[in-house]
Amino acid sequence: MKLQKITENVYYINDTTNIGVIRVNKENDVLIVDSGSDDSKGRRIIKILKENGFNLKYIINTHIHADHIGGNHYIQKHIPEVKIFSTRAEISMIENPIYMPYFLYSGAYPIKELRNKFLLAKPSKVTNIIDELLSDIIIENNKISLLPLDGHTEFQKGIAFENVLFCGDALISEELLEKHKIPVNVNIKNAKQTLLNLQNMNYDYYIPSHGTLLNNISTLAKENYKRIEEIEEKILNFLNTEKSTEKIISYMLYSYGLNINNATLYYLYNTTIMSFLSYLKEEKKITNIIKNNTVYWKML
Template sequence: MYELIKICDKSYYINSPAKIGLYLNGNDEVYLVDSGNDKDAGRKIRQHLEKNNWRLKAILNTHSNADHIGGNKYLQSQTGCKIYAPGIDCDFTRHPLLEPSFLYGGFPPKDLRHKFLMAQESDAEYLTAEALPEGMTILPLPGHFFDMVGFRDANDVVYLADSLSSKETLDKYQITFIYDIAAYLNTLENVKGLDAALYVPAHAETTDNIAPLAQINIDKVNEIAEKILLFCKEPLCFEHILQKLFQSYDLTMNFDQYVLVGSTVRSYLSWLKDTGKVCINFENALPLWCSI
């Protein structure tokens, strides 16, 4: 784990739970795509930098989930590097308490204020094209999180962040976190149509053909939506829909999964309501979802 893998010329990635891109700009100046999940990840990244006599110029965060920004604070304090993050995700990077608050829907209890859901805050700036090294471009990848992006570097390597999951991950967890279902499906269709030398997803193996995996992710989204519509043939409150999904997929619920999957299921219900497939009625002070 945390091996430095050379792709070609100046393009690398660090093989970690959420892959970290590394682009060598010139002889010694490095740009990272994300920073890992915590201070220990930051230390391992720094060891690679020191071993190769590289200087960290900037961290380009794809989005603000804790497993992608967890090394920010350590690396910034050690190197003085700049940190850039896109749109709303920049605010979450500056104020990480926003993430568990958003997921829980209120002030989060201590059970949710941990490094898996809440990184240490870092001094991030808004990502713009001017922050990138020559030859690198931003790829908008909304859906999984608010303003998530990926990057295409000068060697035609595309870093895809959390825009899709491996088949193994989908088989194990079934319901992966999605903030905006419509935007996520649109992103997956766009990813299917990308042409690049190599794709580096954060949570799947690198590949030169991303379309089949994108389709697997699309199929899983549609499968979950169909399950929800089936359950809602009888009016159900949200908690019962969530319970049925966990039972259907034989998933184990804990507090983290309750807020992560729960937030995702609410996003499915929003999408299904906006597309005219479910409605919500209020009976005896209880909101009930029903298929149309």
């Protein structure tokens, strides 16, 4: 983890989840974008900022996944006056992160393997509510832009300042695309629209949460978009005859050469493929039938 300067007042700490740092006044008070996954990340963020003469005053999270909100808890415990901004829609997840493993486990009390630090952050208390309709927030006279980047989660937002866009998990690097094959998305229609929007943006710098600083995001957004279309095609071709949900998930993982043997990854893929199935049904390309106590899907 190291602090890197991008523009006069925008920095980032490079890590497995990159942390944005925006200096909001001459006293070196800063807003951070995301807080990493757990206490140890929160502790290191505070330490690095201190070493560089910055005071951590504000937090905004791009979205509610544990690796983006997990450091909030430690930071709030050690800097009680820190202000945590959230849209109304995301408050419940930041304050009750157990909902995330519940979500993944069909709304039921999640198995122990899903209650880990990758999925279950420690809770923190939101202090400032952002209206979902706002396109910017003012912090110490600075206009910080908020951009809707739905798809990876509902209500994910990009944070922009001085022509730098922190774009959360709206897209993943080529390396991660190669490794994970099927990027996590909960709403395919919105994810596609977000990727199209990103192709037409004109920021000087982009920071995906998992990846490196980019000057141009168009190519990567196109690659991510292409992968979504490829997955759609694969599912459609497989559904020339009816298949159960379980069968589709297992087929898709095999077809990308994946051999998943842990619950966290399995349930993330499960959610993403379920999102493709509801999307393709909305698009009137497939339908589902419930019979023999099983859900089947078939091309229309």
